[in-house]
Amino acid sequence: MYAGLWRILPGPVWLRIIILILLLAAVVYALFSWVFPWVSHIVDPTEVTVE
Amino acid sequence: MDDAANPTPEGEASSAADAPLGKRDRSTRATPAHRRPSVIGVLGEVLLTLGVVTLLYVVWQLWIGDIIYGAQRTADAHSLSEEWQQDYEASAAASPTPSPTASDSPEPTPAAVEPVILPQPADAQIFGTMHIPRFGADYAFPVAGGVTREHTLDDIGIGHYPGTQMPGEVGNFAVAAHRTTFGKPFNQIASLHVGDAIVIETADGWYTYRFRTLEYVHPNAVDVLAPVPQEAGVAADGRYLTMTSCSPMFSKAERIIAFSVFEAYTPRAAGAPLALTQGVTS
Numbered sequence: 001m002y003a004g005l006w007r008i009l010p011g012p013v014w015l016r017i018i019i020l021i022l023l024l025a026a027v028v029y030a031l032f033s034w035v036f037p038w039v040s041h042i043v044d045p046t047e048v049t050v051e
Numbered sequence: 052m053d054d055a056a057n058p059t060p061e062g063e064a065s066s067a068a069d070a071p072l073g074k075r076d077r078s079t080r081a082t083p084a085h086r087r088p089s090v091i092g093v094l095g096e097v098l099l100t101l102g103v104v105t106l107l108y109v110v111w112q113l114w115i116g117d118i119i120y121g122a123q124r125t126a127d128a129h130s131l132s133e134e135w136q137q138d139y140e141a142s143a144a145a146s147p148t149p150s151p152t153a154s155d156s157p158e159p160t161p162a163a164v165e166p167v168i169l170p171q172p173a174d175a176q177i178f179g180t181m182h183i184p185r186f187g188a189d190y191a192f193p194v195a196g197g198v199t200r201e202h203t204l205d206d207i208g209i210g211h212y213p214g215t216q217m218p219g220e221v222g223n224f225a226v227a228a229h230r231t232t233f234g235k236p237f238n239q240i241a242s243l244h245v246g247d248a249i250v251i252e253t254a255d256g257w258y259t260y261r262f263r264t265l266e267y268v269h270p271n272a273v274d275v276l277a278p279v280p281q282e283a284g285v286a287a288d289g290r291y292l293t294m295t296s297c298s299p300m301f302s303k304a305e306r307i308i309a310f311s312v313f314e315a316y317t318p319r320a321a322g323a324p325l326a327l328t329q330g331v332t333s
Binding site: 001 | 088092093096097104107108111112115116119198200201204205210212227228229230231232233237268270271272273275276295296297301302303306308
């Protein structure tokens with residue numbers, strides 16, 4: 001999977017590394033902005049109200 | 052990740068070493084980049100990735116997410132305060148009544164001013180911001196109607212228990228907020244000192260409460276929301292503030308409750324109260 005990703009990236013090694021870092025940053029941003037908030041609505045067990 | 056995918060083709064190569072295809076296998080090994088990915092290898096990579104993402108989630112939930120949420124909501128609260136101040140200044144400049152001489156003579160002392168009582172807010176309607184100097188000079192979170200996690204506590208900050216009184220009103224102004232996660236507005240609730248100022252700012256002015264005591268109760272102890280806290284059925288005799296949050300941290304076993312009493316209402320015309328500007332002294 002990752003070997004395949006490395007293969008389809010264009011350019012020399014340093015350019016591939018830069019592209020990978022950018023891809024990784026995009027993935028982490030997406031996780032922090034959308035995926036993790038959505039998950040935490042579901043799994044966070046704390047309750048703060050009396051009822 | 053290459054390593055995870057390696058064993059299977061190499062195993063094939065060695066088992067097929069004496070076969071006529073041995074030569075081609077060697078050439079395959081010489082250029083591993085063009086090897087076909089094995090199912091096991093891909094599965095291993097997926098599992099490793101899921102593990103890393105899960106660890107990242109924990110880091111986000113316990114640390115980074117709170118920093119992001121907290122900064123956003125504090126910024127939201129500060130921009131609200133600024134907006135209210137600008138609105139006030141614009142309306143004060145437009146109306147001719149407050150001349151410099153008039154404001155000199157009847158200096159409004161905090162105790163003399165009757166607080167403006169806001170109507171009950173709609174669900175998720177932001178009506179104020181809460182400032183607690185003990186939690187930091189910049190500490191501010193928006194306060195909105197309702198205490199559901201989906202509408203208010205997760206996405207706005209501090210929620211007002213519907214049906215309890217509003218700031219400055221005789222009775223009990225009761226609010227709830229997260230102590231961990233989602234920006235954790237009440238994270239430091241257990242570090243409040245007796246006499247600490249808790250200030251609710253609205254478009255009209257500032258309502259200053261003074262912290263009195265903490266209480267740890269069961270989740271069904273709704274009497275903390277009574278007009279006189281923990282005195283169900285007793286008619287309101289004063290102006291209280293009740294803050295509820297989870298206890299212990301990261302649990303829903305109990306609730307931590309902070310009780311405060313009303314001190315003063317400061318209209319916007321008089322400027323921010325000393326309780327807010329001077330910060331904590333001890």
